[in-house]
Amino acid sequence: MPNPATVSPPTMAAVRASGAVPNAEYLLTVENVRKEFPGVLALDDVSLRLRRGTIHALMGENGAGKSTLMKILAGIYTPDRGEVRLKGVPIRLQSPLDALENGIAMIHQELNLMPFMTVAENIWIRREPLNGFGLVDHRRMRRMTADLFKRLNIGIDPESQVRDLSVANRQMVEIAKAVSYESDVLIMDEPTSALTEREVAHLFEIIRDLRSQGIGIVYITHKMNELFEIADEVSVFRDGRYIGTHKSSDVTREDIIRMMVGREITQMFPKETVLIGETVLSVKNLSLNGIFTDVSFEVRAGEILGIAGLVGSGRSNVAETIFGVTPATGGSIEIRGRPVRIDSPTTAIREGMAFITEDRKETGCLLILDVLENMQIAVLQDRFVRGGFVSEREVSAACETMADKLRVKTPNLYERVENLSGGNQQKVLIGRWLLTKPRILILDEPTRGIDVGAKAEIHRLVSVLAKDGVAVIMISSEMPEVLGMSDRIMVMHEGRVTGFLDHAEADQVKVMELAAR
Amino acid sequence: MTTEHTANQASLAPVQVKTKRRLPSEINILLVLIGIAIVYEILGWMFVGQSFLMNQQRLTIMILQVSVIGIIAVGVTQVIITGGIDLSSGSVVGMTAMIAASFAQSAAWTRAVYPSLTDLPFIVPMLVGLGIGLLAGLINGWLIAYTRIPPFIATLGMMVSARGVSKWYTKGQPVSGLTDDFTFIGTGIWPVVVFLTVAAIFHVALRYTRYGKFTYAIGANVQAARVSGINVERHLIKVYAIAGLLAGLAGIVTAARAQTAQAGMGVMYELDAIAAAVIGGASLAGGVGRITGTVIGTIILGVMTSGFTFLRVDAYYQEIVKGMIIIAAVVVDVYRQKKRKT
Ligand SMILES: Nc1ncnc2c1ncn2[C@@H]1O[C@H](COP(=O)(O)OP(=O)(O)OP(=O)(O)O)[C@@H](O)[C@H]1O
Ligand SMILES: [Mg+2]
Numbered sequence: 009m010p011n012p013a014t015v016s017p018p019t020m021a022a023v024r025a026s027g028a029v030p031n032a033e034y035l036l037t038v039e040n041v042r043k044e045f046p047g048v049l050a051l052d053d054v055s056l057r058l059r060r061g062t063i064h065a066l067m068g069e070n071g072a073g074k075s076t077l078m079k080i081l082a083g084i085y086t087p088d089r090g091e092v093r094l095k096g097v098p099i100r101l102q103s104p105l106d107a108l109e110n111g112i113a114m115i116h117q118e119l120n121l122m123p124f125m126t127v128a129e130n131i132w133i134r135r136e137p138l139n140g141f142g143l144v145d146h147r148r149m150r151r152m153t154a155d156l157f158k159r160l161n162i163g164i165d166p167e168s169q170v171r172d173l174s175v176a177n178r179q180m181v182e183i184a185k186a187v188s189y190e191s192d193v194l195i196m197d198e199p200t201s202a203l204t205e206r207e208v209a210h211l212f213e214i215i216r217d218l219r220s221q222g223i224g225i226v227y228i229t230h231k232m233n234e235l236f237e238i239a240d241e242v243s244v245f246r247d248g249r250y251i252g253t254h255k256s257s258d259v260t261r262e263d264i265i266r267m268m269v270g271r272e273i274t275q276m277f278p279k280e281t282v283l284i285g286e287t288v289l290s291v292k293n294l295s296l297n298g299i300f301t302d303v304s305f306e307v308r309a310g311e312i313l314g315i316a317g318l319v320g321s322g323r324s325n326v327a328e329t330i331f332g333v334t335p336a337t338g339g340s341i342e343i344r345g346r347p348v349r350i351d352s353p354t355t356a357i358r359e360g361m362a363f364i365t366e367d368r369k370e371t372g373c374l375l376i377l378d379v380l381e382n383m384q385i386a387v388l389q390d391r392f393v394r395g396g397f398v399s400e401r402e403v404s405a406a407c408e409t410m411a412d413k414l415r416v417k418t419p420n421l422y423e424r425v426e427n428l429s430g431g432n433q434q435k436v437l438i439g440r441w442l443l444t445k446p447r448i449l450i451l452d453e454p455t456r457g458i459d460v461g462a463k464a465e466i467h468r469l470v471s472v473l474a475k476d477g478v479a480v481i482m483i484s485s486e487m488p489e490v491l492g493m494s495d496r497i498m499v500m501h502e503g504r505v506t507g508f509l510d511h512a513e514a515d516q517v518k519v520m521e522l523a524a525r
Numbered sequence: 526m527t528t529e530h531t532a533n534q535a536s537l538a539p540v541q542v543k544t545k546r547r548l549p550s551e552i553n554i555l556l557v558l559i560g561i562a563i564v565y566e567i568l569g570w571m572f573v574g575q576s577f578l579m580n581q582q583r584l585t586i587m588i589l590q591v592s593v594i595g596i597i598a599v600g601v602t603q604v605i606i607t608g609g610i611d612l613s614s615g616s617v618v619g620m621t622a623m624i625a626a627s628f629a630q631s632a633a634w635t636r637a638v639y640p641s642l643t644d645l646p647f648i649v650p651m652l653v654g655l656g657i658g659l660l661a662g663l664i665n666g667w668l669i670a671y672t673r674i675p676p677f678i679a680t681l682g683m684m685v686s687a688r689g690v691s692k693w694y695t696k697g698q699p700v701s702g703l704t705d706d707f708t709f710i711g712t713g714i715w716p717v718v719v720f721l722t723v724a725a726i727f728h729v730a731l732r733y734t735r736y737g738k739f740t741y742a743i744g745a746n747v748q749a750a751r752v753s754g755i756n757v758e759r760h761l762i763k764v765y766a767i768a769g770l771l772a773g774l775a776g777i778v779t780a781a782r783a784q785t786a787q788a789g790m791g792v793m794y795e796l797d798a799i800a801a802a803v804i805g806g807a808s809l810a811g812g813v814g815r816i817t818g819t820v821i822g823t824i825i826l827g828v829m830t831s832g833f834t835f836l837r838v839d840a841y842y843q844e845i846v847k848g849m850i851i852i853a854a855v856v857v858d859v860y861r862q863k864k865r866k867t
Contacts, residue, residue: 370748377812
């Protein structure tokens with residue numbers, strides 16, 4: 009039902025260029041938007057207003073419809089009903105390009121860079137500076153990137169290939185790319201889920217600077233402290249519905265949670281005291297050429313060992329090496345006192361390990377397959393298979409139970425994982441590994457993109473596993489999570505272990521001191 | 526500014542509609558098949574004055590003609606599901622046809638390749654043929670898994686070399702005088718039986734076994750599959766080996782049906798097999814594809830050819846139109862998938 013007053017994008021661009029746009033109070037208004045997917049009503053009569061020069065946080069449980077609304081604003085989905093107004097002018101975006109031309113840029117929840125291209129090429133794609141022959145002027149492109157990075161204070165080589173960057177650095181590139189569009193509205197869908205505190209602080213500087221230039225920022229997050237630190241206003245969604253908007257100075261953490269989940273959540277980190285058993289995993293002088301050196305530690309049954317460190321400290325690499333993804337170039341690994349050689353994930357799994365990786369899109373999800381296929385894939389290594397045949401009934405029952413336990417929001421187990429919200433994808437991956445009943449559980453940013461309620465649930469599950477004698481290694485950039493969950497914290501800096509802290513003595517300051525040494 | 530909507534607070538139960546497993550995508554392809562058949566039926570009455578479908582002999586010949594393609598396509602589909610491609614199957618058909626036939630010659634034939642090895646029981650050429658196919662597949666798989674060269678290149682090399690072997694083997698001479706024992710598998714409805722049996726076996730394997738689940742997982746995301754503990758290299762070798770084995774089987778059937786083997790047998794079959802798989806819904810990006818779809822895709826190819834002959838369309842036009850129909854079928858499929866996504 010096209011609105012007669014709808015301005016087509018080229019016109020809007022022209023209007024923008026002439027600078028004649030009325031200075032409406034709201035940069036962007038969304039009114040009564042509805043969006044339905046087969047089997048799911050993702051947005052039901054949702055409204056939102058974004059003021060000029062404000063940071064507007066958007067919160068809600070996994071699957072509440074936050075990303076869906078943002079994708080509508082970014083021209084990826086078209087709403088079934090409702091209206092979007094940009095500076096008071098109704099618009100109907102047809103494509104992401106439309107959105108960019110209208111001054112709306114978005115940083116997506118999942119990374120979207122091309123791994124085999126350089127940072128500079130990724131940033132200026134489709135806008136490459138050309139030389140006199142109509143060819144790409146690489147020198148100018150490099151300089152433009154360098155200027156942009158300097159302005160944003162980012163220290164990444166514009167010429168490096170994206171695939172060589174850490175997840176956090178890729179995220180910074182995404183941020184720089186979005187900023188480079190010089191848009192009026194900037195949408196950030198969980199930009200900090202892969203960042204450590206230091207980059208988060210950096211990002212906040214960037215965001216504050218953009219705000220002071222009058223840009224409106226929609227900021228999606230599951231991290232409550234960020235809300236109070238940076239947001240001016242906060243809107244809450246629940247199950248595809250708009251619940252309300254408040255000034256962030258007017259509300260408490262509890263208010264927000266109540267709006268999000270409709271009930272109280274009491275204990276955030278239900279750390280249980282567990283009888284710690286004998287050493288399960290012992291790592292001695294583990295090294296990977298040029299990445300990390302001489303990493304030694306032990307994890308005991310029932311123990312949760314947290315690993316903290318800044319981006320590039322090699323935390324994830326250590327996890328990958330222990331799990332056999334990138335076999336070590338030096339050192340040794342013992343499991344229950346027995347030396348083992350782990351040269352592939354297959355052997356790691358045979359030794360009772362499980363590994364929830366950091367980048368769910370790259371190394372986690374089988375996006376085009378369904379929830380069931382995603383959940384069962386690891387457990388089929390040694391269970392639910394007889395004579396090569398998968399006992400479909402048993403394995404789906406187990407997956408169903410696990411999905412319920414983790415409260416995965418999906419119409420059914422036959423939904424493509426691609427269609428699940430980010431947090432729910434993460435839950436599917438956690439389920440995949442919990443099904444294998446591991447004895448050693450390695451978690452790399454396990455609650456990335458997971459809402460408060462589900463986060464508490466996952467922490468509870470991990471605690472229960474520890475109680476059953478599972479040895480847990482948990483890498484996390486979220487300080488409260490590491491401090492709250494770990495029995496011991498190992499801190500890394502530039503590929504070396506800089507120290508261990510006990511649960512009792514650890515605090516944010518001590519961890520940061522070791523991490524930044 | 527504090528606007529809290531409390532109006533529909535009470536009705537905040539999760540909005541979810543329970544739906545069953547999606548309709549199998551084969552339904553669409555089946556409709557395409559039926560559509561093509563109906564078009565021929567109508568054109569038949571209009572221009573030739575007889576029914577296209579109500580002719581059992583025609584239908585039998587039609588499916589016989591594509592059985593060999595179908596056998597290969599079952600293997601190629603599995604390769605495509607892993608995100609790979611197999612260009613060598615047609616050449617492997619030629620190679621195995623030649624070599625298997627050379628072990629199936631009767632003593633009465635004076636120009637046997639191995640005069641001392643004639644009148645062997647059927648099992649010998651059968652095993653030789655399957656063995657050769659398997660070997661070709663293993664080489665493909667090993668190259669792809671361990672040297673990491675792209676499947677397109679590895680199987681392209683095999684395609685050229687295997688064709689070379691079939692020409693070199695008898696210096697271009699056909700291998701004839703095959704025993705009735707051997708040619709039996711190519712007579713009557715047997716090729717169709719072989720095709721449908723193979724299809725049924727691998728349909729079950731892909732749907733219900735761990736082999737199948739791993740095949741789809743690798744195609745969907747190799748890295749994730751590896752982290753999930755799948756030995757990707759070993760699995761890829763298995764998949765290509767099976768494709769080679771089936772090409773070998775197709776070679777045996779081809780030689781048996783023609784009662785002779787020639788170096789040029791199976792030329793371009795690999796493309797028909799890929800077309801059958803893709804028409805049947807397999808995606809060259811990997812992770813998607815089903816044997817049932819491939820079977821229907823194979824039959825579509827057969828119906829097309831048979832229909833052209835029936836309508837006495839010039840052979841030159843046949844190929845032009847066939848190419849267009851293949852593209853049209855895939856375009857429709859891609860379009861349909863895109864529509865489902867947004
Ligand atoms: N393309 C799609 N097809 C089908 N369902 C979809 C699609 N995209 C989203 N959904 C569904 O719509 C609902 C809202 O998803 P959305 O991604 O907006 O959630 P979210 O609030 O961003 O959650 P998260 O915090 O986990 O990122 C979910 O139930 C999701 O499964
Ligand atoms: Mg989201």
